[in-house]
Amino acid sequence: MAQSAVRPAQGKQQNFSFSKFINNENTVGYVFIGLFVIGFLVFTVYPLFSSLYYSLTKYDGLSAPEWIGLKNYTRMFTTDIRYQKSLLITFIYVFTSVPLRLIFALIVAMLFKNGGRVVAAYRTLFYLPSVIGGSVAVAVIWRQLWGYGGIINKMFNAIGLIEGDFSFIASESTALATVVVLAVWQFGSPMLTFLAGLKDIPVSYYEAAEVDGANGWQRFWKITLPCLSPVIFFNLINQMISGFMAFTQAYIVTRGGPNDATNLYVVYLFEKSFTSRQMGYGSAMAWVLIVIVGIMTAILFNTQHKWVFYESKGGK
């Protein structure tokens, strides 16, 4: 009985500590980031490390993984010739599509630099391919354009470069080029960052150069490019990473064919993991890709002091 008299006080204390706890800024902060952190741990960190484990096993997704050590990694670089070919094709793809896409994006951005309302509409239009470029509908149209008797075929017929029907998509020598062109066509997002970068360059530089008698070409080389170099660097890194991870275009337009001519890294990774159910091998391929992308990024970062111009560092 004596206890019951004490209880309210205890309850009050508990209430007090609970409300203090729930109103604590830290608690609120943790609760707000909690969802993200849980999602990050469950859907990113856990799969990341389990894939590292799977890459050292033979795993078909159904039965338990079986430890095989580094065999998956040695297989890639010794017996799997298709892997090596796929790696080569991916490098060709990245080294052609990324620079081309950036050049294209820069040209279009330069055109749009000084413009009114009409240009805003065009900007949206030119961004569209980036949004819809990975869709199946575009792939179908792409196959029509570049396929047998397609428009591109007819154009080449008209200028007399090709006689008769020719399929760019189904021919080993030209298939990769069609995929590269599709990638270049999706220049929207680098274009937007270029536009933002161009607007940041002070007009006074150009005015001063004009007074000094610099022509358009000189202004581009001496002002635009150096001032834009941080944006170019940013775009280059981003586009290179997504270039290595390119999948959709090659998969839906050519399915990696003909004769593995467009068998990009991730397309092959997909085949190994999901068609042949070699999840372990697929995971190992993914980890090699991470290392490759890491090395390429590191190279770019380490060479940036040679060509990237940061105003804040006094031109260093």
Added chain:
Amino acid sequence: MKKVLSATMAVAMLLSMAACSSSSSSSAAGSSAASSSAAGSTSDSTAASSEAADPTAVGDVKAEMRMIWWGSQTRHDYTQAAIKVFEEKYPNITITPEYLAWDGYWEKCAAMGASKNLPDLMQQDYKYITAYARNNQIIDLNPYVESGILDLSDVSETAYTPGIIDDKLVAINLGMNTYCVLIDQDIFAKAGIEIPEDTWTIADYEAICQQLVDKKDELGIKYADSVGGFEIETLQYAFREKDMYFFNQDGSESFGWDKETGKEIILAHMLREKEWQDKGYIAPVAVRQENSVNGIESNPIVKGECAMFSYIWSNQAKAVSTAAGKNFTMVAYPSETEKKMQYMKPSQFLSVTADSKYPDQAALFVSEFTNNIDMNKELKAERGVPIAGKVREALAADMEEGSIDKQVFDYVGRMSEIANVIWKPEPQALGTIDNLRKNMLVSILNGSDPDQAFEDFYTLALDEFAAQA
């Protein structure tokens, strides 16, 4: 503070786990009485066969079952309608459907299998029945056939043998498909060529191709046969012609041939294809490359650019006909002799799982699914042509004369009499081996050195098998 948060989390986890398991435990409790009475007739197969259980008595038992399948929305609607028909006939039995798309189906079933909670009835695929049967996750239905619960009297042998694994009938075929050649009868009539019989040979095929190619311009075609993409089956038939199999039939990850013999058969097969291509019998390699990516609806036969489309599944004939806006004629794929190499492919199966509390009732459902005409009218042969003769006849009777649906039924019915028996399910390495084979074929068709192409194929294939084994 962290402790309180983690405790809340833990409670939430526990609650969700409890919610997951509650459904299975309640059904288990409710069924224990019924399953004990049913167990007598199932576990002892000799007793079951001598007593010959009465299907209606089996149907009177109160049972709550679950059934799982994969498929499109059409299939979900049709199957649920068919289940309703069954439940009306046997009011004591209820079936709760679970359905999803092919993606994710096997992952979900693997998870349920691991927790011994598979639905009573499970749609199965030819690729997976061996694994499920050997893991004892699906049960032998032979005792139910013997006891009369599962009636297969109206089913031809080629239709149910694919469901036999290690002498156990673990799965019942739900529908049949088989390869066919689509023929544009108008072009054939114009060229004065008769539609060949199902028993036609490859020599006949070549002769017809030659006739068509000779009148190419007059008929407005580019080549005689568009052929689909680069299907592996033609090569597998080439091995069957020599009474061999492309893949080893013992279930191991290997070929069914030694290098010398295999090379001979493969190169002979592929060089003949090259010869056909060079003579204009079949579409050039790049066209086939496009066909294989574009899908059957844009096959050249739809545009009247060729007279034949060999190598297409019977259940795809409708899509091609719809795209073309006209019906094509279906005949069997030619083989070296009159004996057909093509087989009847089960589109999918229905199995009774070992986790089922009501195996008798589940077997009864399988039997009704196969033989019940009203149920099959709801199913509309969406899973392929039904295996029971009477069901086929009843469905065909409702079809319009001359429609492509009826043709498909007639064709599959005709083929089930003369088709070859199906081979064992392909090994895991199939996906990659098939790509390697495609690469070899494309190289040869493009005029590369066949020996080198074969060597590349063989080395990589062995590497692939080694990785799978």
